[in-house]
Amino acid sequence: MTDTETLRAHIATVLARARDRTHTLTDAVDETDLIAQHSPLMSPLVWDFAHIGNQEELWLVRDVGGREPVRADIDGMYDAFQNPRRDRPQLPLLRPDEARDYTRVVRDKVFDVLEANALKGHRLVDEGFAFGMIAQHEQQHDETMLATHQLRAGAAVLTAPPPPASRAPVAAEVLIPGGPFTMGTSTEPWALDNERPAHAVHVDAFVIDAAPVTNGQYLGFIEDGGYDDPRWWSDAGWRHRRTENLTAPAHWHPDPGGWLYTRFGVTRPLIPDEPVVHVCFHEARAYARWAGKRLPTEAEWEKSARFDPATGRSRRFPWGDDEPDETRANLGQRHLAPAPVGAYPRGASALGVHQLIGDVWEWTDTDFHGYPGFTAFPYREYSEVFFGDKYKVLRGGSFGTDAVACRGSFRNWDLPVRRQIFAGLRCARDPRPGEAG
Template sequence: MDATRTATGSDLMAALKDARARTLEMVDGLDDEALMGPRLSIVNPLLWEIGHLAWFHEHFILRGLDGRPPLRADADALYDSAAVPHATRWDLPLPSLAETLGYMDGVQSALAARLDGREPEPHEAYLYRLVGLHEDMHAEAFTYTRQTLGQPRPTFAAALAGEAEAGPHPGDVDVGGGLLRLGAERDATHFVFDNEKWAHPVEIAPFRIARAPVTNAEFAAFVEDGGYREPRHWDEAGRAWLAESGADHPIYWRRVGNDWMVREFDADAPLKPHRPMIHVNWHEARAWCRWAGRRLPSEAEWEAAAIGAREPDGGLAATKRTYPWGEAAPDRILANLDGLRLGTVDVAAHPEGDSPWGCRQMIGNVWEWTESPFLPYPGFAPDAYAEYSEPSFGTRKVLRGGAWATRARMVTGMYRNFFGPERRDVLAGFRTVAA
């Protein structure tokens, strides 16, 4: 049974309020110039984006369910992301930050009032979960926008002190072959996005996959070996990206003497060797794989290694888990999520979250590129947010697992993220399979 059928009004509003608190933390301390930022294809003006969140809540619930008039007469003209071209968002007559926050508060107060004293119907609960998770996605985007723009590291009230130093976690594990039901089952107890529907059989051949994502030290060896300058490591699309970008090392790395420094938000820091490689695109990940004699996993292989159950004889069982460790919701012991560390941790951290096959950090720390194009599962039909998945089919690549800034309530072993193969700004790394 889908969890939205049993969600209480207080549960739903608690999640919305928590998502809003993170949004407010992400814009706290930014002046008017920072709230607009430069005109780039990979970011939005933060002032526009937070107004869009309120519009999204209002559009699907207050207006979509209740037929209410908009709280702002200009809301659609300003904030409808499907109708307002990206390049024009800097030119709009956006309200001030104070006015925008007032609009956000008015929408959220109305969402709470409409549930006061009653429990939601299943479709209502679904929409409340949807708009809250949509805000969680934007909070992660706010995080890497601040990195892209060199703004100060955000401050989260729930952040943990100190760093998790755990070292490397080298080597491969064997994953047995068998039949995997890729995707979410119809009786799932977690929120299911439309592109996860529905589970269908995929035959998996036995394979060997890395225990952990590729580390900074491992990627640095590729850079030092001239990997960006060697065409044989790059396919045609990768070479075209190289020519256009002029890249000869990862985007935030900078050579200082014999060492690499990396920009973390607005400050440089020494490259930490045992942290997972992050801010690397699909082309860079595949080039590293060719250099190392490896390959990226398919998304079916990734899901099998992450949550597929293991038979006593080493084969892939017919059942799977929601998370690598089982059914318990993620916490700070099991995975690096929710921005609690304000960055990545060493790849050997969180052994308690290992998958049945011995893979570590399949959830959290960095998103992991897969070889697979983002395509619909058999029988796909868009859900209420019709623009979420369908427009991106066939143009993007699948990432799995979540990153350090991903909210724990959003990601499972079946969650599919998707970005263009050229994107280096997102919180993405990669794990490899023996070729």
């Protein structure tokens, strides 16, 4: 098999994996659930489904393939920038059966385009970039649909085996040495524009938690009155806490026997050593201040994840350059929950930091901006229009993030008030006198 044939087979595999997951998420519920808006923060599931097909048609059928449109009449309806999520239920959306037929026709044409394309010759198709971009796009919407499932009311419809138990003790903190490292990438073939280009960044020595903050640790903040004490909150965070009456992470419920948590329609006692999830940036920052620490910057997070002190290079993933598998990270909706601390010792970074990939997205205290030398590609609306001080960067992926859309350089972003995403945190701090050597 030639290199091009190998790449073509790989693309077909990741596209099929994404579509299988899309079908799992949409086939799990009836038509009423598909067309309903389960939260004003989210689209109806059927909008996401058809939008996935429309983006695939725009980029791969029409642009890469040069083929005639399948449904040019629906382009505006499935343009995310033209139609805010709260307005999408009022649109004349494709019915679930129409969405299934449409996405199937588009996918058949995409495989024809893939078979005929040389996967080289110009930037959009070099090394299969456009196909990889679309696979990532579908998986990102699949994670969004998974978050919609978490917000829907009713009986559980999704199933998965529990994550593995803790397999190794994890240190409380890790000292990360000061000095330069290479942040971002110029070589990852399917990296998106905001991950590029690779550039040297100097980071002073700092200390970072060796694992994400757990439910048990976060419970200490609640029981100490953290939600009632403005000392721990920024002005904006305190206003938001009061306006929204936040008293605990989303989906937590107080109970005489202890706290309960509802996940995908199932309510169970809180698991103390599981990473906390569904906290907004303001909650994450308040917890860190209460703990006598702070949130890491994005550069600190990436150095913890990628820097190899033995070679001085930045790895693709914390454990090295090999692709993620089930022994290294909790990704891909393989499980429907974060794994307890210590569940993936093979996934630790060279510096000894655990579970940086998968489980929960981690808030950083960095606004979303382009790197020095940033160039929008292939369109400004993916990243550039979100640059500024409104959005905070999240890193690392969650149990709902697929491996194709997660790597050591991958950047996510959201508004600091958002809690529907599968986001948690880990803390950092400056070294104490003499601690950095």
